[in-house]
Amino acid sequence: MRPNSTPGCHWDGSPRTAPARRPLRVAATSPSRLLRAGQCGRCPRCGNRIDLYPRADGRPIALHPAELATAHVPASCHWHLSSGIAHPHSDGSAWCRIPHAVLCPQRTPLCRICPPLKSVRRQLAVRTRRLIDTGVFTTPTAAPTSTAPDGPDCPLVRMLLGHYLADSPLEAIRCVAQTSHRTRCPRPVLAPDAPPGSWRLLPIGHRRGQLALPEQTTTVYDLSQLPHAEQRRWRIQRCPAHATTHGAAGLALAGWQIFDPLLHAKHLRTGLPYPPAHGSKEM
Structure with missing residues (x-):
């Protein structure tokens, strides 16, 4: 014999309730703009x-x-x-x-x-x-001296009137936006259908505080010739699809570091990558 129960209620008559889903949102006053x-x-x-x-x-x-x-x-x-x-x-x-x-x-x-x-x-x-x-984590193995044969491991990029050091090769820089499935976007920032930058040898002269550093020539991926919107897309580390999507929150921090001539001296290169990296042209 089946007990009589009201639809939407448990067998004892208590209401069947489900917790309301609350989507993650970014507050308008959040300085980091990161979920x-x-x-x-x-x-x-x-x-x-x-x-x-x-x-x-x-x-x-x-x-x-x-x-x-x-x-x-x-x-x-x-x-x-x-x-x-x-x-x-x-x-x-x-x-x-x-x-x-x-x-x-x-x-x-x-x-x-x-x-x-x-x-x-x-x-x-x-x-x-x-x-x-349990196989959840594997210890990292020794990385090769160069993870990107086409370009520097941590390239120096010129954009928005400044120089920034990337945390990975250009081809490995990934969009940080959240997709509709609440996962990180898998698309690269260096998109084949977007206007490319160019590898150039440019003089880098900086003044650190009161210390004047000598000018030196180094390899730079130059984006300064691109439109401002395209340079900003690289700076916020978004793919072309998410660069114009308003409200798409980030699931990771952008991997750029403001270039420091003393801290990042080991990443400077004096030769253009050959062959050029995907989407770039040699100058």
Whole structure:
């Protein structure tokens, strides 16, 4: 005998309710313009979870996902969050965030750590071993000296009246926009149907503070001849389809770094890539 029940109710007559879905949105006042779900990732060395946040200068930093007691963290490793931006000092509370590099079991600690932090580091090491044993994570192998035979590993790009250093070869720079399936767009920024830039040897002369640095010639992927909208598309790291899509949030931080002649000197090249990278022409 089947019990009589009202449609939309459980067998005992209680209402059958379903939680309303709340889509992720970006607040209009968000400085980073990045979805909170897109700030999570995994460390490429140990496989543990990390939270990515932009600093005040736009550079990303990977933080440990949990807050730790300020008394257990060295003062040089104190970080706090304000409006989605990471700041390298304490906010006066009893808790702070710490860079993942300090706790990563596959790295040498950046500073002397106390027993509580060593315990967290051991827990992450055990979790890394568990991820490896279950096949979820594989330890990175030694990378070849050049991952892109057609161009530099971290090319210097000229756009919007400035120079930026990429975090990967031009062909590997991927759109950061969110698709309708809430996944990251797989299309590259260097699209075959978009106007290309050109590899050129250009003089780079900079003044760092009060220090005048000598001018030198280096290999640059020049986008300055393209329209402003196209240069902006590269700067926000979007494919042509998402460059004009209003409201498409980002699922990752753009991988550009403002070029620093002292910090990035090892990435400078004095020869044009041959053969030229896809979508470019040799000058």
